[in-house]
Amino acid sequence: MSYAVYVEDAGDKCWGVFTGDTLFVGDTGRTDLPDPEKTGENAGILYDSVHRKIAPLGDHTLLFPAHGAGSACGGNISERDDSTLGIEKGTNPVFSKSRSDFVAHKLAEKMARPPHFRHMEKVNLLPGRPLERPLAVQVLQPEAFQLRMKEGVVIDTRSPEAFAGAHIPGAYNVWLDGLPAVGSWVANENTRIFLVADGPEAMELAVMSLARIGIDTVEGTLAKGIESWRDQGLPIESISTTSASETADWMQQGRVHVLDVRDEYEWDEKHIPGAVHRFVGHLEDELPQLAKDSEIVVHCNVGHRSGVAASILKRNGFTRIHNMLGGLTAWEKLGLPLEKPGEAKKAG
Numbered sequence: 001m002s003y004a005v006y007v008e009d010a011g012d013k014c015w016g017v018f019t020g021d022t023l024f025v026g027d028t029g030r031t032d033l034p035d036p037e038k039t040g041e042n043a044g045i046l047y048d049s050v051h052r053k054i055a056p057l058g059d060h061t062l063l064f065p066a067h068g069a070g071s072a073c074g075g076n077i078s079e080r081d082d083s084t085l086g087i088e089k090g091t092n093p094v095f096s097k098s099r100s101d102f103v104a105h106k107l108a109e110k111m112a113r114p115p116h117f118r119h120m121e122k123v124n125l126l127p128g129r130p131l132e133r134p135l136a137v138q139v140l141q142p143e144a145f146q147l148r149m150k151e152g153v154v155i156d157t158r159s160p161e162a163f164a165g166a167h168i169p170g171a172y173n174v175w176l177d178g179l180p181a182v183g184s185w186v187a188n189e190n191t192r193i194f195l196v197a198d199g200p201e202a203m204e205l206a207v208m209s210l211a212r213i214g215i216d217t218v219e220g221t222l223a224k225g226i227e228s229w230r231d232q233g234l235p236i237e238s239i240s241t242t243s244a245s246e247t248a249d250w251m252q253q254g255r256v257h258v259l260d261v262r263d264e265y266e267w268d269e270k271h272i273p274g275a276v277h278r279f280v281g282h283l284e285d286e287l288p289q290l291a292k293d294s295e296i297v298v299h300c301n302v303g304h305r306s307g308v309a310a311s312i313l314k315r316n317g318f319t320r321i322h323n324m325l326g327g328l329t330a331w332e333k334l335g336l337p338l339e340k341p342g343e344a345k346k347a348g
Contacts, residue, residue, distance in 0.1 A: 016062035026078030043106035059086025110264040116184035152192025160307025179209035299324035
């Protein structure tokens with residue numbers, strides 16, 4: 001559903017359009033979610049809807065989509081939050097491609113479906129559940145947290161750099177802004193969750209972010225964060241970090257395995273020669289067939305998803321893990337070698 005808005009002092013000109021999951025800034029909604037077998041058919045319907053119903057509203061019309069960059073509901077949403085239909089007509093694939101090319105473009109998208117999507121569909125049809133305000137979550141002192149965390153899983157929402165330096169043994173590292181997109185890959189609506197965060201505001205946002213994807217099972221939060229845990233002398237683990245240049249040196253020496261944990265479509269576009277691919281969301285079920293003491297460098301685009309992956313490997317007994325901070329972004333800026341199968345396909 002999209003809603004065109006006309007304001008009283010603008011005559012018959014459309015002021016703005018709320019496009020939901022149809023048209024994003026720089027992208028369009030996924031057409032595989034209702035039924036993967038109808039991805040192409042749905043792409044054609046989407047294309048026709050945008051051109052016949054939204055485009056005629058006028059180039060001046062402000063665009064208000066339901067999602068922004070990083071959402072699992074689109075593959076390449078722009079970092080910009082503001083746009084107009086005129087801007088989109090010059091930049092968005094739904095306008096720059098023919099109908100057949102757009103259908104092919106959507107068929108080529110290979111995005112994982114976050115596990116919480118199915119649960120949210122059920123919750124939304126109830127319709128929804130009201131959230132408690134303020135959110136009632138128990139704050140636990142370190143000793144109580146250590147005792148209770150055995151009932152479920154620990155999710156540490158700090159940055160991958162902070163998590164690498166010191167964390168609770170067995171914790172998952174899901175950075176704060178990544179919880180809505182990645183949280184359901186490590187927990188579900190039945191998982192008892194114990195959170196670590198940097199301060200009360202971050203903690204409240206973490207609880208809210210999980211609630212927004214239908215996960216309302218946060219049992220407790222660590223009082224005063226990792227510092228309180230550390231000060232009580234409780235067990236701490238760490239994960240090594242590395243850079244793109246150091247990883248390249250290690251690869252030349254043949255001393256490391258490189259694990260790319262980005263989405264499949266990102267891997268298909270470009271990747272480090274010799275790397276192995278495992279999407280981070282499937283990693284726990286598809287662990288690398290390597291000895292647990294193998295030296296492994298994990299990377300994504302910048303280091304956040306690889307932080308999640310590194311924590312998963314650590315939980316599963318791998319002992320020599322390195323998170324490549326800067327990820328493929330740093331690798332590419334240094335001019336290091338890349339394989340680009342996507343370009344070969346276009347040339348073919």
